[in-house]
């Protein structure tokens with residue numbers, strides 16, 4: 360999911376969440392996505408941040424992928440380039456679907472991005488990728504569910520307010536927020552893609568207290584902006600308990616494969 364605060368999208372937040380993101384990704388769907396990339400084709404990562412998707416692929420043994428990272432944030436791209444010197448970096452917005460550089464692209468990826476985007480955007484992306492015959496793999500879309508153990512009184516109210524905020528205006532259009540994976544599946548299916556969904560929830564424990572604390576801070580800020588008056592008190596209570604709290608945050612991974620697109624032979628083994 361996407362953290363909403365003044366330090367939104369900063370590299371330290373991305374790096375704090377990376378281990379949880381990688382543990383949460385569905386391994387089988389990632390392997391099927393990687394198998395879509397034919398030799399000589401590159402992978403375009405939308406909203407790449409510092410290149411976490413490339414590291415997830417490499418961690419699963421797919422380390423010879425030619426990456427093209429696309430993001431609006433120059434600082435993230437600088438870190439991505441330092442960590443993946445062979446990758447191409449494009450500083451641009453994903454909103455302009457017609458301008459996305461699809462030459463020699465065998466797979467388009469995204470992670471923790473779709474909840475920010477609108478239904479109109481995803482429908483336009485599905486149409487363009489359908490015309491080009493390119494598969495789409497989008498990991499870690501927040502699905503609206505957060506469950507703390509043990510629970511405290513305001514968890515449900517804060518979650519509801521947070522989800523309201525997630526569906527708010529981003530880039531001039533209502534964001535898909537927690538409905539992102541379901542709406543993306545619908546948009547790609549309408550263009551003839553075969554869509555697979557998999558669970559990729561974060562499962563955090565007391566050892567992840569730093570990530571839990573930062574997550575709670577972002578949730579509280581967004582919930583307060585959505586009018587939840589208990590948000591600040593709730594966050595204080597949650598932070599006090601994070602050393603002995605379990606937290607599950609629902610996410611979904613999605614793979615959309617265009618009609619007639621067979622996977623290449625998996626030559627890793």
Ligand SMILES: C[S@@+](CC[C@H](N)C(=O)[O-])C[C@H]1O[C@@H](n2cnc3c(N)ncnc32)[C@H](O)[C@@H]1O
Pocket residue numbers: 360361362368373380405406407408409410411412429430431432435451452453454469470471472475
């Ligand atoms: C939550 S971060 C995820 C980054 C990375 N995919 C990951 O999983 O670590 C969202 C990323 O999307 C980028 N982003 C947000 N809006 C964007 C837009 N309109 N065009 C391109 N990138 C965008 C941000 O700069 C940020 O790097």
